Amino acid sequence: MNLSELTAYAEEKYHIREEQKWDDFRSFSVLTDPETGKWVALMMRQWDYETGNELCRCDIKCGRQILTEINAPYVTNAFRMRGEKWAGVIFDDRTDPGVVFKLFDEAIRTGRAGGYTVVLEERKKEESSGAGGKVFRDTLLPLEAMRGNYDKNRFREKQEENRRIGPQTHVRRNNEPRTIPTRILEMMQRYDYGSSSFENKCRNFVRQGKFMEDYEDDAPWNSEVKRYFATYHDLNLNQLRGYFAWRTRVRRGEFHPITTSLAYMYIYELLNMIGVNTPEEAIRKMREFEKGFLDSGVGDRSMRENLHRWIMEFAVLSGSPKEEVLPLIDPDLIERDRQLMVLRKPQDHSDEEVFGALNALTGGKTEKSSAILKEPERGIHLFAEVWRYMAEHYDDCGWDLFAACFGKLRKFPWHPLANAVFLDQKKREEAEYKVTECRKFVCKNGEWSEIRYDELFFDRYRVHGIVHEADRQIRRYLKTGHYLREKKGEEWITPYVEAVIEKDRAAAEEAAKPKIMIDLSGLEKIRRDAQITRDSLLTEDEKREQAPNQTLEQAIGQVMKHAPELTVNPVSQHEEQQIVGAELPEAAEDSREEEKPAVIEIPSLDETHAQILVSVMRGEPVAGLIREKALMPSVVADAINEALFDEIGDNVLACEGDEITLVEDYREDLERILE
Numbered sequence: 001m002n003l004s005e006l007t008a009y010a011e012e013k014y015h016i017r018e019e020q021k022w023d024d025f026r027s028f029s030v031l032t033d034p035e036t037g038k039w040v041a042l043m044m045r046q047w048d049y050e051t052g053n054e055l056c057r058c059d060i061k062c063g064r065q066i067l068t069e070i071n072a073p074y075v076t077n078a079f080r081m082r083g084e085k086w087a088g089v090i091f092d093d094r095t096d097p098g099v100v101f102k103l104f105d106e107a108i109r110t111g112r113a114g115g116y117t118v119v120l121e122e123r124k125k126e127e128s129s130g131a132g133g134k135v136f137r138d139t140l141l142p143l144e145a146m147r148g149n150y151d152k153n154r155f156r157e158k159q160e161e162n163r164r165i166g167p168q169t170h171v172r173r174n175n176e177p178r179t180i181p182t183r184i185l186e187m188m189q190r191y192d193y194g195s196s197s198f199e200n201k202c203r204n205f206v207r208q209g210k211f212m213e214d215y216e217d218d219a220p221w222n223s224e225v226k227r228y229f230a231t232y233h234d235l236n237l238n239q240l241r242g243y244f245a246w247r248t249r250v251r252r253g254e255f256h257p258i259t260t261s262l263a264y265m266y267i268y269e270l271l272n273m274i275g276v277n278t279p280e281e282a283i284r285k286m287r288e289f290e291k292g293f294l295d296s297g298v299g300d301r302s303m304r305e306n307l308h309r310w311i312m313e314f315a316v317l318s319g320s321p322k323e324e325v326l327p328l329i330d331p332d333l334i335e336r337d338r339q340l341m342v343l344r345k346p347q348d349h350s351d352e353e354v355f356g357a358l359n360a361l362t363g364g365k366t367e368k369s370s371a372i373l374k375e376p377e378r379g380i381h382l383f384a385e386v387w388r389y390m391a392e393h394y395d396d397c398g399w400d401l402f403a404a405c406f407g408k409l410r411k412f413p414w415h416p417l418a419n420a421v422f423l424d425q426k427k428r429e430e431a432e433y434k435v436t437e438c439r440k441f442v443c444k445n446g447e448w449s450e451i452r453y454d455e456l457f458f459d460r461y462r463v464h465g466i467v468h469e470a471d472r473q474i475r476r477y478l479k480t481g482h483y484l485r486e487k488k489g490e491e492w493i494t495p496y497v498e499a500v501i502e503k504d505r506a507a508a509e510e511a512a513k514p515k516i517m518i519d520l521s522g523l524e525k526i527r528r529d530a531q532i533t534r535d536s537l538l539t540e541d542e543k544r545e546q547a548p549n550q551t552l553e554q555a556i557g558q559v560m561k562h563a564p565e566l567t568v569n570p571v572s573q574h575e576e577q578q579i580v581g582a583e584l585p586e587a588a589e590d591s592r593e594e595e596k597p598a599v600i601e602i603p604s605l606d607e608t609h610a611q612i613l614v615s616v617m618r619g620e621p622v623a624g625l626i627r628e629k630a631l632m633p634s635v636v637a638d639a640i641n642e643a644l645f646d647e648i649g650d651n652v653l654a655c656e657g658d659e660i661t662l663v664e665d666y667r668e669d670l671e672r673i674l675e
Helices: 003-013 097-113 152-167 180-189 200-211 238-250 260-271 280-295 302-320 322-326 330-344 351-361 372-374 375-391 400-408 460-478 491-512 518-536 540-547 552-562 571-579 608-619 625-626 635-649 662-674
Strands: 028-032 040-050 053-060 086-093 122-126 133-139 170-173 176-179 410-413 430-438 439-445 447-452 653-656 659-660
Touching: 003 028, 003 040, 003 053, 003 097, 003 302, 040 097, 040 122, 040 238, 053 097, 053 176, 053 410, 053 608, 086 097, 097 659, 170 200, 180 200, 180 238, 180 372, 238 280, 260 280, 280 330, 302 322, 322 430, 330 351, 330 400, 330 430, 351 375, 351 460, 372 375, 372 460, 400 460, 608 625, 608 635, 608 659, 608 662, 625 635, 635 659, 635 662, 659 662
Parallel strands: none
Antiparallel strands: 028 040, 040 053, 053 086, 122 133, 170 176, 410 447, 430 439, 439 447, 653 659
16 A cells, blocks of 8 residues: 555545645655644655665554554554644555545544544443443454455445345335336445455456446436445446446447536446447546536546546556647646756757746846846856756766756556556566656566656755855846855855856957958959059168069968058958958058047046046056145045946946056946946
8 A cells, every 4th residue: 555545545535635844855745634624644755775665654543442442563653743632654565445435534533533443352331221231342454444444334234135035126125116227236246355455356347348348228317325446246236227327328439417426437338448439439428427427526636636647647548649648647747857868968958048048937036136137148048057067077976967966767656546446457577758858767577667756856956946046146247236145065066157157258358359351353353452552651762672473371471560450350251242342551640640539428427537547547656636626536436436336337447545446347337337
């Protein structure tokens, strides 16, 4: 038995759903009684690295005294809860579902009505009733009653009924005539009482269901039945005939309301290939049931969720196409798998995809960074490049960046259709079903497992730290303002981010260099222009020394010799066809006019402070001007920094003693402002 059977039982019988109370402890969950608001069970899942199996435990609020009444190795003291009201259960192959369900029922009743006592052995009570001196005895509850699929009175009634009926089809019960169809009577006789296990219950259901596969009835019945894992054996004659009459109309496409337990029984039939020939037909009929029954408002949300889960698991077991399975898996899981695949191979995906995955896996706050708001395209590119660079260069004792952040693919036990009446009649030794690049189901030696990345092993602090440090430095690099503080423990990330920023800065500087583009298709024009320029630069003696048939390369080389400030960058073949020719510079004049100092006007700065700022940018001394104006260097620096803070977001001048210097990181910004 596993925990999923207990949660399914609690949901169907008491409408109690499993709750995750702690985000940091996803392996713990609780079942809470909706009427009292108190915990009924605390469930624990733990991975055993030595055996490679998942350990399942549960604390149930049924009373510790149950330990003296049930001699079973899987019932023990509570694992986490304290007090006399709690007992523990170990979930493994030995665990009897009937016993666990009975303990859960006891916990519900105790919490709601102050408690009941389950007597598991016969004891004499020498108490007199006062009249007649009668002695009352506690009644021994059979083990089958503990398992929830045994009704002592009904069983005796059935035995007596079978003895009386024989080959007849008429019997009187409760002084009312009743007719048992021969087919139903034969179905009842096919039930095997040999074992009370859940597997035997499923086997009996399939045996009886195949026998009644084409049976039809016309005896309508409309009442309420609340049974967990309802089967034919759990119903009386009226309920059986009412179910088969309802099923007859459903197979004709007529969906009418019926109690939830019997509607579940119809789904169980389809899962066990009762009334259908192929798995594709079974899936189609389950979809028709959802549309005709659940979409009409008859069913509840839990039934729809169970149906989707069962169709998905049934499709995997039957090897149906992946297109049938993907729409039935939680879309959040599929999207998370896609994001993980993007980060595992970032070089194969665009900047937008890498940034989107980082943003989603860290809570979605990165997209609101001031770096993204100011320069969206460049900011997204830098974030993506940081992850790519770290993925390429990170190595921690053989662990790459992705494994360090999200762990490795791990194998978890998978129990398909565990919370349904289902008998897997195919004995599989080897099977594999791949759902996504990082999620697949594997069967080996008849045991199913799910291989996936699990959130339990995600290092969220590491991922958040990478994104935070990248955001902090990118904001300063782009000078967005609203800077972030450096966090302790993220120093190891800094060199990676700095390397990406330095690479981007070098690329930006290279792109900003002026380039002369030469149209090589106009070689004759280039030759003439080079000849003219060369002649204007050469002296008479040099002209006489030149060969009459100088090549184009020699002419250009001669021009470059006399004009070293002229640069010619190589271009590709594609650029050669699209380049626009550029005029080569004329010979420089021998004399130039003396430059005149520019008059700079800056809001909030007077002419003196503006002149000091320009002089500092040019590297000229300003101490004499400051003394001439009777000013203090530190006050001058503070005034200029305050005037430019709204635009730059930081101090642009630094003052040490009487010397004022420029913070070189902001030279480009100042040149842009002052033009």
